[in-house]
Amino acid sequence: MPTSPADSSPPAAAASPADRASRRLPLLLAFLLLAATTLAFINVPRCDFVTLDDPYYVTENIHVQQGLTLQNLRWAFTDFNAYWIPLTWLSLMLDYQVGGLSPVTFHVTNLLFHLANALLLFAFLRRAAGGVWRPALAAALFSLHPLRVESVAWVTE
DSSP, rough: OOOTTTTTOOOOOOOOOHHHHHHHHHHHHHHHHHHHHHTTTTTTOOOOOOOOIIIIIIIOOOHHHSSHHHHHHHHHHHSSSOOOOOOHHHHHHHHHHHHHTTTTHHHHHHHHHHHHHHHHHHHHHHHHHOOSSOOOHHHHHHHGGGHHHHHHHSSOO
């Protein structure tokens, strides 16, 4: 059976060490981004509720403290008292259902969301702008900037 010219091409050369390193660099930078952000916010789970917004949203909110029920799901999507924030309500209800009124669960959720956002920003900027170093720096500035403390350390912002 005759073979086509495409079948007779030599096997592809193994990736060079430089190629392997360039493929690992984004993963290494993503890991460093996660590690630095986690280190910056390592004490957040020890924080307590604050008296500004947390009573309205968590500590005195009967819907949140009942957890995820059909009635509360309906309420989350129809409540317009302050803002229409159904996903926030659902997240708070789930946090309460998992950890009760302990602020640790709420703070860990905020930290996990922040870590995910930092990774998403890094991935988006890599695809949109190309390269590795500038997207990594921008994602690090986002995730470590002092303005992010409020979003991570407060249960509700």
